[in-house]
Amino acid sequence: MAKIINRLYGDLSYLWPIISPPEEYGSEAAFFGDVVHEELGSGRHKLLEMGVGGGHNLSHLTLDFECTAVDLSPDMVALSQGLNPEVEHYVGDMRYIRLGQTFDAVLVHDAASYLLTEQDLQETFATAVAHLRPGGVLMVAPDWVQETFPDGWVYTWDRLQGDIEVNIQEVMTDPDPTDTQVESTYTYTIKKDGQTTVEVDTHITGIFPLNTWTDLMGQDGFSVEVRSLPPNKGGYGSWLFIGLLGMSRS
Numbered sequence: 001m002a003k004i005i006n007r008l009y010g011d012l013s014y015l016w017p018i019i020s021p022p023e024e025y026g027s028e029a030a031f032f033g034d035v036v037h038e039e040l041g042s043g044r045h046k047l048l049e050m051g052v053g054g055g056h057n058l059s060h061l062t063l064d065f066e067c068t069a070v071d072l073s074p075d076m077v078a079l080s081q082g083l084n085p086e087v088e089h090y091v092g093d094m095r096y097i098r099l100g101q102t103f104d105a106v107l108v109h110d111a112a113s114y115l116l117t118e119q120d121l122q123e124t125f126a127t128a129v130a131h132l133r134p135g136g137v138l139m140v141a142p143d144w145v146q147e148t149f150p151d152g153w154v155y156t157w158d159r160l161q162g163d164i165e166v167n168i169q170e171v172m173t174d175p176d177p178t179d180t181q182v183e184s185t186y187t188y189t190i191k192k193d194g195q196t197t198v199e200v201d202t203h204i205t206g207i208f209p210l211n212t213w214t215d216l217m218g219q220d221g222f223s224v225e226v227r228s229l230p231p232n233k234g235g236y237g238s239w240l241f242i243g244l245l246g247m248s249r250s
């Protein structure tokens with residue numbers, strides 16, 4: 001089934017740098033960079049980020065890594081290209097894309113949340129395998145896992161940039177606990193030039209137990225370690241799955 005690009009990554013993509021600005025990604029990006037150096041040693045390693053979005057996280061890594069980026073949405077790729085002009089960008093689906101290159105590290109940050117089925121996870125891990133050198137490191141950081149999923153969660157925040165003021169409300173629910181999908185409805189109230197506009201956008205994301213992530217990564221040849229990520233605003237971003245390709249951990 002073809003993926004639907006949500007409004008936030010399509011006609012409303014101009015809101016992304018306002019509601020989730022690059023400076024909010026510094027500590028998480030530093031954590032990812034430290035993991036790569038810990039696992040592979042120092043050096044300017046080659047890093048591929050899949051699901052790069054606006055490139056906010058990536059913008060904190062381009063100094064220390066030789067970066068390449070992929071995203072499904074042409075609008076988000078355009079944003080990331082503007083922020084990270086030195087990075088090679090590709091429009092494509094992380095489940096299927098094949099760039100014909102290998103990297104030392106592959107990162108799937110919060111875009112991992114848009115993998116809806118175990119098959120999506122398997123296909124994405126296969127893409128990572130196809131793009132990693134032996135001993136390379138895969139890092140995957142979904143927003144939520146089943147064990148920490150806050151059903152019925154409501155979160156609101158405000159952002160101001162230039163003359164645009166945005167209030168964001170996110171309501172997250174699990175309409176069918178027997179499947180692996182949950183629903184977030186975002187309401188954006190946008191004030192500009194004395195006018196108020198309200199936009200609504202529903203995102204379907206995947207939810208899996210911790211051991212689904214680790215088992216499926218293991219089946220693709222990764223030896224896996226799980227670490228908790230530093231807490232960030234709103235409580236998003238719970239766990240980081242770190243896989244070393246074809247290596248055992250001592």
Ligand SMILES: C[S@@+](CC[C@H](N)C(=O)[O-])C[C@H]1O[C@@H](n2cnc3c(N)ncnc32)[C@H](O)[C@@H]1O
Nearest residue numbers: 051053054055056057072073076093094111114
């Ligand atoms: C929350 S945004 C990522 C934001 C990013 N971390 C940043 O720093 O700006 C999620 C992104 O995942 C992308 N995405 C969703 N499914 C994808 C897929 N199957 N392949 C590639 N990108 C995907 C969306 O287009 C969107 O840009």
